[in-house]
Amino acid sequence: MSAEELKKVAIQAIDEKNQQLLEINQQLHKNPELAYKEFKSHDLLTNYLEKEGFQVQRSYPLPTSFRATFSRGKGPKMCVICEYDALPEIGHACGHNLIAEAGIGAAIGIKAALETSQTDLGQLIVYGTPAEEGGGGKIKMVEEGCFDDVDIAMMVHPSPYDASYASIYSAMSFKITFEGKAAHAAGSPWEGINALDAAVQAYVNISTLRQQFKPTWRVHGIVTEGGIKTNIIPDRAKLEYRFRAPSDSELQILQQKCKNCFQSAAQATGCKVDIVHEGICGDHYRSVINNLHLVDLYENNAKSLGIEFPSRAEQKQKMLGSTDMGNVSRVVPSIHPTYSIETKGGNHTREFAVAASTEQAHRQTIIAAKSMAMTCIDVMSSRDLQVQIKQEFIASTSQ
Numbered sequence: 001m002s003a004e005e006l007k008k009v010a011i012q013a014i015d016e017k018n019q020q021l022l023e024i025n026q027q028l029h030k031n032p033e034l035a036y037k038e039f040k041s042h043d044l045l046t047n048y049l050e051k052e053g054f055q056v057q058r059s060y061p062l063p064t065s066f067r068a069t070f071s072r073g074k075g076p077k078m079c080v081i082c083e084y085d086a087l088p089e090i091g092h093a094c095g096h097n098l099i100a101e102a103g104i105g106a107a108i109g110i111k112a113a114l115e116t117s118q119t120d121l122g123q124l125i126v127y128g129t130p131a132e133e134g135g136g137g138k139i140k141m142v143e144e145g146c147f148d149d150v151d152i153a154m155m156v157h158p159s160p161y162d163a164s165y166a167s168i169y170s171a172m173s174f175k176i177t178f179e180g181k182a183a184h185a186a187g188s189p190w191e192g193i194n195a196l197d198a199a200v201q202a203y204v205n206i207s208t209l210r211q212q213f214k215p216t217w218r219v220h221g222i223v224t225e226g227g228i229k230t231n232i233i234p235d236r237a238k239l240e241y242r243f244r245a246p247s248d249s250e251l252q253i254l255q256q257k258c259k260n261c262f263q264s265a266a267q268a269t270g271c272k273v274d275i276v277h278e279g280i281c282g283d284h285y286r287s288v289i290n291n292l293h294l295v296d297l298y299e300n301n302a303k304s305l306g307i308e309f310p311s312r313a314e315q316k317q318k319m320l321g322s323t324d325m326g327n328v329s330r331v332v333p334s335i336h337p338t339y340s341i342e343t344k345g346g347n348h349t350r351e352f353a354v355a356a357s358t359e360q361a362h363r364q365t366i367i368a369a370k371s372m373a374m375t376c377i378d379v380m381s382s383r384d385l386q387v388q389i390k391q392e393f394i395a396s397t398s399q
């Protein structure tokens, strides 16, 4: 059968499961679970995949990650990725319930195509990857060798816009603790060393330096501890900061400038400072390398389903933050397109959490699922494409 015929098979299979896919996203949305605690989500998704005829390895290799496979002879190993972790307080405000739906939907479509094809097409691997919002599940899975037998990986992400080529930056997170000395704030303030002043000074240092940041750099922080009572000079204050830049080398420069801000604030106030990299396997979220051959295939398939994309230059202006998919994109050719769910609020807002449970979001997710399935079918059906994708990957990762 031709790739075009197999795509029709995939689309029909996804349409047949439309209601079940909607229910999966709704269940996840109603039960938001935080990083590495996504036990119900893990069970929901693995039970469904098993019922649909996939070979499922639960809790592989982490308690809330999984691997599900379906193969039809020799050929490339295509990996579709699900995320399902939520954010504290605001639930599925990044729409990972929809990412899971899209991954499962694509898997249903690809499996139907593999079953229908009379020739060897390859293998499908579905990975459930926890803790994208902090904790870097995919980084751990890369380190565990999960992607060693994968040829191509893809996932999609809901957002306010359609962009298969959006910028996704390298990021590192730090926890900063200032230690001072407590004293009665009225009786003997001169005996104290004010850790909150150090934290405030550091915050101001960074905000002042911001004028000299490149427009593409991002630095943002919060105060997580700032004293216990107004009449006690705070002897401890804590900050959390995240730094981002388009490349690892720029991120190193930015990180050093900001560390200087913390250290100088400590020196000015007489505090001690401890700056700890919020270690994710000793690594950080790396910028995404989009494989352009895959991007083109995905865009053409999505366009055939009615999606319109802005120009590449406009897409590159869009910035979704950072993702551990960046680390996957360093070990296998990957894409991470975003798709519009027509929301008034951006990712990580309460408005987005509401938008992530609508019928409209589900409809857009089904289109993204079909686009992934069709892209996998394109690749599985063409040896030439497989070679070109691999060559581009080698060139882009050896720079």
Ligand SMILES: NCCC[C@H](NC(=O)CCN)C(=O)O
Pocket: 094, 132, 133, 134, 135, 157, 173, 285, 320, 321, 322, 323, 347
């Ligand atoms: N510590 C990692 C945070 C990742 C987070 N990712 C996103 O918002 C994008 C999609 N979920 C971020 O802050 O960039």
